[in-house]
Amino acid sequence: MDKKGLSEITKSITDLIMPFVFMFGLYLLFFGHLSPGGGFAAGVILAGVFILITLAFGKGGVEIYINRERSHLFEAAGALLFLFVACSGIFTGKGFFTNVLHQEFGSRYFRFLSGGNIVLYNIGIALKVMAGLFMVFFILSVTRVVLEGTKLKMRRRK
Amino acid sequence: MIYFFVFLLFAIGLYGVCCKRNIVKMIVGFTLLDYSVFLFLIMIGYRKDGQAPILDRKSLLDVFVKQSVDPLPQALVLTAIVIGLAVTALMVALAVRIYERYGTFDITNIKKLKG
């Protein structure tokens, strides 16, 4: 086994619990308006899942999925989704932040779609928070200050 | 009386920010300062043995309105916590960069600027 990442035990534990943490994050995301939770908590937990993988399996594990450019993409996409759903009120002439979907067919309560725009907002925020925070962690963990001669240099860790 | 703890935590946070030489200790001080303000905001909204402001199928509306805690400070704190996280992340990025340029976290010998 290559020595990257943490010890063997942590790796196997991560394998075990990672799906459950991911499931919990998705639960918070999609049922944010019916039970405690919401876009932010879900986004941070999902970012935590990727951080866990990077910590346990070393940088290579995740790099193929999420590198710097792709997390920029997800972050900007999440933010644009949120802004677009917020502006949907303007396009339909009702005003900036109106809950368009709810007024259309939000009659039944305690349903998945009963919140109207709220679920879409949650998805946009979660996507943005996940990508953004993971990128901050990824860059912080990748750059290490290495002492080269007298000068300290920021080096990208191989 | 219970607000006394909030003022105390605020004072500890201020102490951490003003009198600590190490940048990371200052960041810890700032986080404590933020925590005390969030605690204060939520304590304002608390109602005597109130329940969480989340409805479910069985709860009656008028009992719910009488019983539950004030939801507005919670919305404010939710936003403020993420602002606090954003500021902490930026400060840590700055601290790493300062360490790279100055070689130390100690603020007293980071004095390149002309006063």
Add this chain to the structure above:
Amino acid sequence: MVEIILIVLMSFMLIAALIALESRDLLSSIVSLGAVGFMISLVFLFLGAPDIAIVQVVVDILTLVILIRATISRDLHPVEDIRGFFPFAVLLVLLIILTVFGLETMHYLPKFGTSMSRVAEYYLAHGLVETGAANIVSAIILDYRGYDTLGEATVLFTAVVGAVAILRRKAKQDG
């Protein structure tokens, strides 16, 4: 009953906060900061704010991870403190003003547990009907005061872009 639990938890929190600032080793100060964060999320649970408790726990974990990541491979020798006289004076002045004003306002604040905001009654009563969300806090942050959350999502976006801009390796074109 709740007050007693809160007072006990908060006194532990104050002790942990002092340890966080006074401990000589950076790592233990960060870990005790984490302890303060978890205790605060417990207090939030007792104050009837499950949403905030979840977000607080998760954000606290993330602050710990970022802080440890930034300091683990650096500057771990013990840290001597107290930055000379001037900052102490600034702190004393601020503290005096705060305590003078603070003690007076203590008994002007509404007694603990008697929150009486008119706006809150409206949210609680009409939240489900008007926005369809059973979790009134989500209703507020995403529908009644959605503009706040737009601003707030942008704050996080700005901080991430700012942190990435600061941490890029080559800042100027000609070095």
Add this chain to the structure above:
Amino acid sequence: MEIKLLPFFVILPMLGAFVILLLNALIKNEARYTITDILSNVIVFILFVLSLSVWNKTGFYIVGGWRPPIGISLILDRFSGFLLIIVNLVAAASALYSVSYMSRYTARRYYYALFLLMIAGMNGVLLTGDMFNLFVFMEIATISSYALVAFGTEAEELEASFKYMVMGNLAGAFILFGLGLIYSRYGLLHIAQLSSLIVERDPLVKFAFFLFLAGFSVKAAIIPFHAWLPDAHPSAPAPISAMLSGVLIKALGVYVLVRIFFVLFPEPLVRTLFLHLAGISLLAGVLLALGQMDMKRLFAYHSISQVGYIMLGFGLGTPLGVTGAVYHLLNHSLFKSLLFLNSGAVYYRTGTRDLEKLGGLNQVMPFTGASTLIGSFSIAGLPPFNGFFSKFIIILACWQSGHPWFTLIAVLGSVLTLASFLKVEKFAFFGPLRQEWKDVKEVPVFMISSMVFLALLCIATSLLFLPGLREKILLPAAEAALNAEAYRSILP
């Protein structure tokens, strides 16, 4: 009445920032730099045109359809409309300037994203009618300015940005604490309705008053809280220090101070406090600036003293005084951003900001020399230029309302400003041309056009002194700033 346009002042810059990052993540070839430049300049120009179209209008916009105490609403009155134009004007000039200035830096997409988000933050602060929303948008503007100050990641810039961040965060915590106090007593956050509720002056309200004053005067760099400005502004890239000094300390500091303390706590104590704080910062700023040999630090110290002039005008509270303050606010935004852009041009070509090393640049950089001359004479307050007229109105108002000491301070401040700007002119632009600057060429066309644009505006605004124009442009803005009743009646 309802203005449909108001939310676009915040949506457009945010949309621009998100789209810029999206495009740069998708496109890989060289074309993305020009696309980023064009996109951000187009968006900033559209914002400027929008702000002109909303000029002299009062109105509101109810976000999400929920009336004020429940939801958030945007409120525009003549005073915030006036500031909106200034913010977007200086932003347009800086965006044009940074097209060629930022070619020296890498990662231009982050620069433009942060620049647009700073504009979104300032526009958001100017428009909201809700206290907590004002705090959130203020955080957006300040966080993007922290990152932009440290954009060049040199040693000084990082330290300056860290010092700025320490003070900014303290201010943020104080403001949030004050907000909590006000909410615990009155239960709602809409400024207009709060002002009619806050009647009694017991310790809780005084404590919140003190916390707000401390927090927002850090943003306005008023004297006891000014320590971050002389370090932060010089180390930022030139277009950003022009934005910081020109508009950020006004939109986030002076506007919010005037709005909160004339609407929420309207009593004479506030005015005398402004007066004294302004007097001290006016004198201290000028005295500290005398000894400076670094061009940008000298300009930064003068920003503190000029903000002192503006707060002096607002502190007087008389219609003439407030008109002078609003007029000086406009003038200072123009000539201070012009001066910072000039110092950027000098740095762009000579690589140094130290006055001793410079000399006789007029012969090699005619446009920069001319616009610096106009800027220096305007800030020093020489007759034909706009600085003279606005300072004249403030000094006149000071004298009429019977404050001899403050009149003396104002006149003394103006004389010392003239002295230090003559020093700048003598060292940097006149006198013999040094050997090493022989082959220095003029700056690229984008930088020249934005500097000349601001210089012409400096000359044009001196016409505002004429009675005809003054009533039409300055007086309505001054009325709106002074009159809390009008602000409440827009959206009760």
